[in-house]
Amino acid sequence: MPTDWMLGLLGGLMIGAAAAAFLFGVGQVMGASGLIAGLLSPASAGPDRRIERIAFVVGLVAMPALLVHLGPAQGFAPLVGWPVLILAGLLVGFGSRVANGCTSGHGVCGVSRLAPRGIAATATYIAFGVVGVLVARWAGWA
Amino acid sequence: MARTQGLRAIIALLSGALFGAGLVVSGMTDPAKVRGFLDLFGAWDPTLVFVMGGAVAVMAVAWRRAARMDLAATGDPMPGPPPARLDARLFVGSMLFGLGWGLAGYCPGPAAASLLTGGIGILVFVAAMLAGMRAARWLA
Numbered sequence: 001m002p003t004d005w006m007l008g009l010l011g012g013l014m015i016g017a018a019a020a021a022f023l024f025g026v027g028q029v030m031g032a033s034g035l036i037a038g039l040l041s042p043a044s045a046g047p048d049r050r051i052e053r054i055a056f057v058v059g060l061v062a063m064p065a066l067l068v069h070l071g072p073a074q075g076f077a078p079l080v081g082w083p084v085l086i087l088a089g090l091l092v093g094f095g096s097r098v099a100n101g102c103t104s105g106h107g108v109c110g111v112s113r114l115a116p117r118g119i120a121a122t123a124t125y126i127a128f129g130v131v132g133v134l135v136a137r138w139a140g141w142a
Numbered sequence: 143m144a145r146t147q148g149l150r151a152i153i154a155l156l157s158g159a160l161f162g163a164g165l166v167v168s169g170m171t172d173p174a175k176v177r178g179f180l181d182l183f184g185a186w187d188p189t190l191v192f193v194m195g196g197a198v199a200v201m202a203v204a205w206r207r208a209a210r211m212d213l214a215a216t217g218d219p220m221p222g223p224p225p226a227r228l229d230a231r232l233f234v235g236s237m238l239f240g241l242g243w244g245l246a247g248y249c250p251g252p253a254a255a256s257l258l259t260g261g262i263g264i265l266v267f268v269a270a271m272l273a274g275m276r277a278a279r280w281l282a
Contacts, residue, residue, distance in 0.1 A: 004169060008189040011168020012196025018160035019197065020204035025153030027214030029221055030161065032251035037275040048150060048218075055151040057254060059158025064166045065258035075259030076172045080246055082266050089253075089267040091242025093274025096250060098281060099235025103249040104161075106236070107194060112201035115224030117232055124233055125240030129180040132244020136177075137184070141245070 019108055026052055031105025032060070033096035084141045088132075099125075150216045165255045168193040173247025180244045235278075 002010075022030040038045060038053040045053075067073040078085055096102040099121050101110065106125075110118015136142065169175045169189055178187025211220050243249050248256070248267055256264045 004175075004187075004189045005192045008168045008192035009196045011164040011166070011170065012193035012198075013200055014160055014164030014167060015193065016197035016200025016204070018157045018164060019201050021153060021160065022157040023201075023204055023208055023214070023221070024211070025157065025215045026150055027216065027218035027220045030157060032161075032249070032254065033275070036250055036254060036272075037278075040272060040276055041279065048147070048216075051147055051151050052154040055154035056158035056161075059155040059160075060162045060251065060254050061158075061257050063159035063162035064171060064255040067163060067166050068259040073166045074172075076174075076256060077261040078246060078248070078263035078267060079173050079177070082263065085246055085263055085267040086270045088242040088246035088248070089270025090274040090277075091238045091245070092249060092253070093242075093271035093276075094278045095235045095237070095239030095242060095274070097235070097275045097278030099232050099239055102239060102251070103243075104251050108197040108201055110224065111194075112198040113205040113224060116226050116228060117224060120228050121232055121236040124236035125243060126180070128237045128240025129244035130182050132241040133177050133180045134183065134244075135241070136245050 015104075015108060016112075019104070022056070023109075028052070029105055029109045030056075031101050031109065033093075033102040034100070034105055037093075037097055080136065080141050084136070095125075146216050153215065161251065162255045164197075165252050168196075170252050171256050171259075173252075175247075176249075176252070177244065177247040 019030040022028055035053045035056050042050055068075040101121060106118040106121035111122055165171050170193055175187055175189050179190035208220055214220060246267060253268050253271060257268055
């Protein structure tokens with residue numbers, strides 16, 4: 001029976017391979033927030049980049065759904081109620097765009113090339129993630 | 143030209159699918175595991191360290207290889223060296239992003255990966271996330 005850390009490592013290797021395929025394939029950093037946000041502003045890039053973003057997000061949304069509905073994987077629902085989900089969603093969306101990256105772009109792709117911005121962003125959002133968990137507990141939001 | 147577009151779409155689709163599969167396998171679509179990692183003062187869950195470690199290890203090798211490549215498979219240029227400038231936007235944005243990440247246990251990748259399997263709650267989160275992304279454009 002594989003333990004959590006083994007599955008974590010295996011999944012992590014898969015995430016790294018996905019980012020490597022994106023880099024070697026289309027010459028871009030695989031950043032989820034940038035690719036998703038790019039769908040909101042189709043005019044911000046040429047048709048090449050538009051196709052890339054749509055195809056990436058389709059794969060990212062569809063594959064987990066296939067694994068859960070047809071395979072052995074489990075789906076998970078949020079832990080907190082709608083007001084907290086709305087607040088958290090606004091913060092995640094706004095903050096990741098202002099910082100120009102999230103856990104995949106700054107974290108996986110930035111830290112691995114020792115990018116100063118990736119390392120600084122990752123240290124900052126982990127520290128404030130710890131604060132976010134403390135705030136949620138203090139406020140009684142589970 | 144059309145061939146390059148097909149190749150581009152296939153590479154991006156497969157990358158997204160592999161990313162999504164990795165998020166599911168690693169347990170990162172479970173917000174309890176993500177918040178467990180950030181819960182330093184409670185029942186700490188180290189799983190995310192292994193996820194990040196595995197992904198960063200693969201990408202560290204990939205960046206070394208990329209440095210010797212002139213062009214990507216589609217003919218696109220490879221990314222240049224990372225910018226060194228640390229500005230207020232990077233820190234303030236990462237603070238807000240981190241707060242939201244800790245509150246709900248979702249960042250953009252796992253939220254998208256949960257879109258069709260996480261019930262109505264995840265739709266609410268993603269809608270708010272897209273609104274936040276849209277709002278950030280007013281700052282640009």
